[in-house]
Amino acid sequence: GLAEVPGALILLKNVPAALATYCEDTMVDVTKWPMFSLMGPQELASIRKACVFGSSANEAIYITNDDEVFVFGLNCSNCLGTGDSLSTIVPKKLDFLSGRKVVSLTYGSGPHILLATEDGELFAWGHNGYSQLGNGTTNQGVAPVLVSANLLNKKVTEVACGSHHSMALTDTGEVYAWGYNNCGQVGSGSTANQPTPRRVSSCLQNKVAVSIVCGQTSSLAVVDNGEVYGWGYNGNGQLGLGNNGNQLTPCRLVGLQGLCVQQIVSGYAHSMALTDEGLLYAWGANTYGQLGTGNKSNQLSPVQILTEKERIVEIASCHSTHTSAAKTQSGQVYMWGQCRGQSIVLPHLTHFACTDDVFACFATPSVMWRLLSVEHDDFLTVAQSLKKEFDNPETADLKFCVDGKYIYVHKAVLKIRCEHFRSMFQSHWNEDMKEVIEIDQFSYPVYRSFLEFLYTDSVELPPEDAIGLLDLATSYCENRLKRLCQHIIKRGIIVENAFSLLSAAVRYDAEKRKLSQSCV
Template sequence: MPRISMVVQNQVHMEAESPVSHGVTAKVIQATFLSALKMLDVGKWPIFALCSQEELKLIRQACVFGSAGNEVLYATENNEVFVLGTNCSGCLGTGDVQSTIEPRRLDTLCGKKIACLSYGSGPHVVVATAEGEVYTWGHNAYSQLGNGTTNHGLVPCQVSTNLVNKKVTEVACGSHHSMVLTSDGEVYAWGYNNSGQVGSGSTANQPIPRRVTGCLQNKIAVNIACGQMCSMAVVENGEVYVWGYNGNGQLGLGSSGNQPTPCRIAALQGIRVQRVACGYAHTLVLTDEGQLYAWGANSYGQLGTGNKSNQSYPAPVIVEKDRCEHFRSILNNNDDEIIEMSEFSYQVYRAFLEYLYTDSINLPPEDAIGLLDLATLYRENRLKKLCQQTIKQGICEENAIALLSAAVKYEAQDLEEFCFRFCINHLTVVTQTPGFAEMDHDLLKNFISKASRVGAFKN
């Protein structure tokens, strides 16, 4: 069984309420790709469309962010850092608010290795380097940049107050607040605090980083996450602590009251959580046994509980067991065969990820062939069926032979029969296309033999 040769640090936050109107941190699509050339051809991403091949070959790491994924920060092999995109309210950090389709260099971050990035809908950006330094820029009306002021920041500036001699390993943003995790397991937060999201015990905004204490005082945190106006941390024994806004039950405490200081989720007693992730108003956790639990807003079915009712307590996510075991077997496989992700376009890669979460695909018929290839490599039969249905919708005389060839190559029998019948019904036109003239010899031989058997050449 093949496996993907791709190391991806991927944080995808899906908004719980309106996918269009809110524009909060929960909507950021952030992906950091290491050794990009071997793993993913970023040249297929629309945001890099105007970059030259020479520039693309130098990209080592890319972070796509923004309310619609229209901004990108990337690092080259020699650790130069560039940005491009729409620059909403200065979120590119270029010193102005001008959007750019040409890469612009961020001198402040050049020479530093970017470890992680998070985006808040203000908008503001928080970055941590491999050395553990923190840089922020963007909107700052609520002191979410952590510099003690409410002045907007148009260029990256290091946040040092209370973080001196601390190595930050993880960052997270709410809509207007920020949070970081240090290598020694401490959590620091700052910014907007109308619902207690910085965990200080009050609702006063926090202009500089302050350590979140209370129930976390003697705990070692290993993971953090922010919703729109709430915050969460997983500690080393697998407990989850939450604080902030709770109007949709996103804290998992069984109530809808706000929480100004960290509180352990009692309903997860005896369950060891490894990771937590927040949407706009809902939360998911992954346990050490591979189980998913979700709670909070559910008007779009984002909790995966089988209904659309909000959930104030953690509820297990319904996952098809066979499919779960199928992908588990892929991850645990030690076969040396490798699927090179550079073989597939951005559209195919994105469609595959969407399928994993939604059980459906939405892409043009011409891109479905690449997805059919990927589905075949993963032996994902249900996805193959969906691809075949999509491809059928795009068949015409000009591409019928190419689709037939693809169907044979990927052992898609239903599609193969469909394409064959289409070719027979349009035989005169199909045989005059370039595709027919360039048809593989063995495939042509089999096509003629099968066409003869169904009487295609009778007078």
Template structure:
């Protein structure tokens, strides 16, 4: 997935982006991010609310800064709350925590804000953590032996300790699940969920809108099994939204329960459900699901990689799973979640080998793969007939309608200069124009002749960026000649704003009769000659 879909990454240099291994966007406005690079360095950027970037200060930053305490610790993933507080776990099974700690969600035995990521060793010492999860102000970890530890805010029982007081250090939870090994954990705003090895689901914490799925709306201070329709299926994964829950079975069935005021359950209504209901039965086998305690949006991917979304989608209430053009669940959250946070850290898979665009770019002017040579001013340009046919109507007509040129492997171009025609051909391979403003006018002529509307617009932009007092009049005349209306209007306004200087230039004195008369008429109409 292109990380530029997340606004916070828009200033990153491409070379830095190419080294990213894991990225995580969080924060109440999607304005904080953590990054792990291929060399095992960890970076942070954003507004740094409550010191959540782990930079050991409260300073915000537009550009990535190293999180020294996490560098070379082999960080594998993150979880975050809405304080925000942050958890990170490593390949060695350690858990680091930092950020907001007013409800003991950092788990260091205090309620003091922590600016530096620090290993949690209370109760977790000797344990190997393989997953972390966070609600608004509470935290869960899952160990490799299937045990769950929880801490933090506990006003609704979300820590699962059978008490209502906050838990300042990790405490084992699943001793009350009957000793069953757990394989998955998730957190809603103030609720917690776990999936056992045999596919059972357990829930605890706040249940005011039925997000625990236990058939009522009573809070639970210890884990309770979610039954009903789930008793006849094997659940492999659970994801929690702000106050709703999704569950995926090993047969690709999707179940939902909890709050539904924004259609986030996907039932076609806005009625809450306090027991699981099966949804999306008509879209095929589902292989992955997504939700976040920050938002009211849901998403799923089917076996054929089709992505669906529903719920509160950028201000719209969508009550049924709706097909999207996306190829990743992360794109749903980047484009339609409010706020635009990641539902889980994004593992960036760098391309092995070139992309299609990169391969096309490399093929331009390559004599080793070319099947057509175009000579311009005695200089060859190596291209491919198929690419030219695909990209340009002029060449498609030339090569498909028995023109004389269609059978040749070499053509001569006599009407344009080498820099301009080369720039045109390169544009067909790259969608970009690398040409100075003084040459763009000739390319504009070519684009007009070949009916290349997009190229024509690019030429107009290049010319606009290169306009000066000295060339404004001639550019205005050329825009009229080639019927470039937007460029004509731009040049006219420029001339109007610099009238005294423009009328004294050589280019202005060379304007032909009708063009000069029209310019003077328009200028007068716009008040240029009023005293």
């Protein structure tokens, strides 16, 4: 009875992730990042792209539907670009960037920011102790400045940052790098810092690059035939070259020979590649299990993981975390590595709908692994669609009348969700005679909550009404609904309603015993 109440949640949205992600561009909720939780609905609705960054995920930048750029947060190293060093919890607009369509944005550890526009212009600001802003100085950039040295007449399409070095990719497939170069991460053939953008040549000279990423002090590029090249620090094997020696110029990953790589990502000191066949390879540091191999041993060459799973369509990691994530074709999202301090050495299936949620909830710090696109479209998940159609007279094919009020439902949903209705709607059911079903043994709030539960898996009732719903759940043999009602009643007992609830509980128990005896 009421004395034994399991620890169920009042609101349970038990919808598999696979059902929640029919399309690849799943709508993302930016409020999963605490930085955005103080914003009102109107402000949130205006956000088109966003990025949370910083050593403690304490800075954020977002672009609105009107191509206005706003920033807020702690403002370490002037990384907000507001022209001063002041922190702000209220978003400030960067007027200098107004109207410029942002196509790529990334951040370093200083932090410093790189931003590329649709017109191919590159802007930088923030920490500049190693000339990572590309302006030839080491002065901090307090506001966005156009990076023009060696990039005149070049159209930048993609940017990437390591801890204190920067990279840019042009529309012609050229790779430029600059900034900190103690391990060769700029790819210039030396370890001298590079104050302005310099083209990465060597064996990339006649190649067309299509993607670039950075680890903390390493760099990777994918070229148009699917080959991968790496350079920079390699002490953990993050370049995947089969050794742990630093590489001052780009070198092809022989371990991926014969494969056509479509996406690469880098963590703090590990890397991953996704092939055109949906196969996932990982290499480098593995202290936290971020390679997903089942152990914590570093890998100097690429090894395939998630081999028993379905096709992988997206992989995720970023240079300031030891966390990895992947998404399958059916929408399942896996995570591994450092997850809220724990070391997850094998890919763990989550209930997330997208890889971005992994970083919002489990990465340390909880930064974004990419510039997040927030799609405000009309796409609804299966659960959302069902909830929307409950009590909708336009699509319903059946209605209940309770206390003189109608509740509109769909016979198919009721048959799928409840054995009571499945038995009721047998082939001999006369639909012409039963357009309206009269209910007189339960109140309108109780019966409506029951029908809504069949559409949403949730119950929202005061404890006084939950007694009646518990009675209904018992009559209809809905055990899960019984547990939810018991939980609501137990959690809702206060001095003012204790007597009435006790009376109802005693009456309910007596009626149940009487029914049991009559059945015997």
